[in-house]
Amino acid sequence: MVKPIVSLNSAPTVKGKKQNLFFKRLIQQRTLALMCIPFVIWAFIFKYLPLWGWTMAFQNFKPARSFAEQEWVGLQHFRLLFEDSTFYRVLRNTLVMSSINLVLGFITAITLALLLNELKNVIFKRFVQTVSYLPHFISWVVASSIVLTVLSPDGIINLLLMKFHLIDTPVLWMGKGEYFWGILGATEVWKNVGWNTIIYLAAITSIDPSQYEAAEIDGANRFKRMLYITLPGLKSVIIILLIMNLGSILESGFEPQYLLGNGMNMDYSENLDIFVLKYGLGMGNFSLGTAAGIFKTVVSFIFLFSANFIAKRMGESRLF
Numbered sequence: 001m002v003k004p005i006v007s008l009n010s011a012p013t014v015k016g017k018k019q020n021l022f023f024k025r026l027i028q029q030r031t032l033a034l035m036c037i038p039f040v041i042w043a044f045i046f047k048y049l050p051l052w053g054w055t056m057a058f059q060n061f062k063p064a065r066s067f068a069e070q071e072w073v074g075l076q077h078f079r080l081l082f083e084d085s086t087f088y089r090v091l092r093n094t095l096v097m098s099s100i101n102l103v104l105g106f107i108t109a110i111t112l113a114l115l116l117n118e119l120k121n122v123i124f125k126r127f128v129q130t131v132s133y134l135p136h137f138i139s140w141v142v143a144s145s146i147v148l149t150v151l152s153p154d155g156i157i158n159l160l161l162m163k164f165h166l167i168d169t170p171v172l173w174m175g176k177g178e179y180f181w182g183i184l185g186a187t188e189v190w191k192n193v194g195w196n197t198i199i200y201l202a203a204i205t206s207i208d209p210s211q212y213e214a215a216e217i218d219g220a221n222r223f224k225r226m227l228y229i230t231l232p233g234l235k236s237v238i239i240i241l242l243i244m245n246l247g248s249i250l251e252s253g254f255e256p257q258y259l260l261g262n263g264m265n266m267d268y269s270e271n272l273d274i275f276v277l278k279y280g281l282g283m284g285n286f287s288l289g290t291a292a293g294i295f296k297t298v299v300s301f302i303f304l305f306s307a308n309f310i311a312k313r314m315g316e317s318r319l320f
Contacts, residue, residue: 057290077291087275087292094271097252100185102245108193110234113200114226132194144259147187148174174260177268184256184269199241200234207233236317243311243319247304250296272296 026033057077059070081087112132119125135143150156153170161167173179211229220228254273261269270278272292280289304319311318 054290054294056287057294059287061287061290063286073287077287078295080288081291081295086279089267090270090272090275093268094250094252096181097184097257097271098249100181101188101252102249104185104189105192105196105245106238106242108189109196110200110231110238112193113197113204113234114230116197116201117204117230118222118226129194129197132197134194135191136195138191140255140259143187143191144256147183147260151183172264174262175264177265180260180265180268184260187256187260188253199237203234203237204230239311239317240319243304243307246307247300249303250299 055067055070058074059072061070116125116128119128138146151173152158153172157173158167158170162170173183207230212225215225215229250272252271252273254271254277257269257271257274258277261274276289276292280286280292308318308320
């Protein structure tokens, strides 16, 4: 029996075929490719070119000096960062606030999407959707003012608690740091829960209606249909969003913490963004602020790739 001769050039041939297929598809979809060019240019100018500024973290950066005149200090600012007790305090606050927002955001958004999907009255359903969406379009300046007014000593929360004899004297809610994380989490839910449900509602519409019909014929009630059909149908969307949110675990926000924070709750309200503004830009130490920003980026990459790798090993949906 004569064995077939295997060409040593088979691998390059396969590679060449893949390249030809890529260029063929690119030509076929040239309209979409041309439409993407402005966004690629925008991303390069505003996302990649500024990375040159990372060099400031390794210098004693002085704005009046040219690049050649800057003093290089290596990892000095990173050492200062990790030796500062304030940095660990704001890191703790950032991780706790991000975790609270992540957990509450997922639970409330999924729950609201499931409940809205079960509403049969279209008019009432649209009314609830509109009411839940509206706070998202309110600026944080206005939203923070509402929260401060509601939680003030003579605000409606204290009045109701005193009326029902749950407290004897008004509580200074924004003056006690241990209350800040809970207040921020509730505020984030109130402002963004309606907006976050949009993705889940869109995913629910892609579930085959015949599954609900078959489950109803088998005697499954609404709760069981949600538990065994709707939630499994949302599984891939939930995992993708979870991976993306874990990638921004150190992005706990800036505006709500800055607007709701004060001298009495600063030990709980300051996060990494405020740290960069206050101790970096505010004091003219641009190098320290850049070092903190690089730290955030590295940690975000680690969380993102780790979550994506775990999802891949478990056979679940992933980003890449």
